[in-house]
Amino acid sequence: MNIPFLDNWRKRRGPPSGVALMGAQEEDPQGVAQxxxxxxxxxxxxxTAGIGLDDSAASLEALDQLLPRWRDDPDxxxxLANDAGLYLxxxxxxxxxxxxxxxxxNGHPVVRLGSGREVDVVEAGRQWATDGAPELSQLYAEVAET
Structure with a gap:
């Protein structure tokens, strides 16, 4: 989605917090997931790096191999960290x-597994984007085992 006025709003406000998702989750879970x-x-x-993201575990492995050029851009x-977590x-x-x-x-999205365990994927995305560790594919493998 390309909504030009959001670009300026995002620069002023910072990364999305997800507060708007609170009520929407019960009303339209498919829409929230989308x-x-x-x-x-x-x-x-x-x-741009030639990696197609097809929502598979293999695509997480490909993302782990990206050169982290985003670390040079504080904006x-x-x-990107938020997106990485949401993609995971x-x-x-x-x-x-x-x-x-x-x-x-508080509007923070997490993944709840069938076991009831909650995984803070947004925080995992922040760690990956900032430090490169743990790798997204590693986190996925850990979660998929449980």
Whole structure:
């Protein structure tokens, strides 16, 4: 989605907090999942590097191999980090039986596994984008085992 006025708003406000998702999760869980799966910036950076993101575990491995050029851009880093976490969550939701999006009361999206365990994928995306560790594919493998 290219909404020009959002670019300026994002620069002033910082990364999305997800507060708007609180009520929407109960009303339209499919719509929330679709919204969280967009990850537009990450998908654009991956496409530039020749990586197609098909919501599979293999695509997480490919992302782990990207050169982290976003670390040089303090404006891009938080957005890409957020997208990385949401993409990890999207792959988990689509491939791990029983996994669903859960939005905390403060609007923070996490993945709830069939076992009841909650995985803070947004924080995992921040760590990956900032430090490169743990790798997204490693986190996925850990979650898929449970």
């Amino acid at each position: 919204l969280l799966s967009e990850c537009e910036l990450l998908r654009a950076r991956a496409a 891009e880093l938080p957005w 969550g999207t792959v988990i939701i689509r491939t791990v039986p029983g996994a669903v999006w859960q939005v905390w009361p």
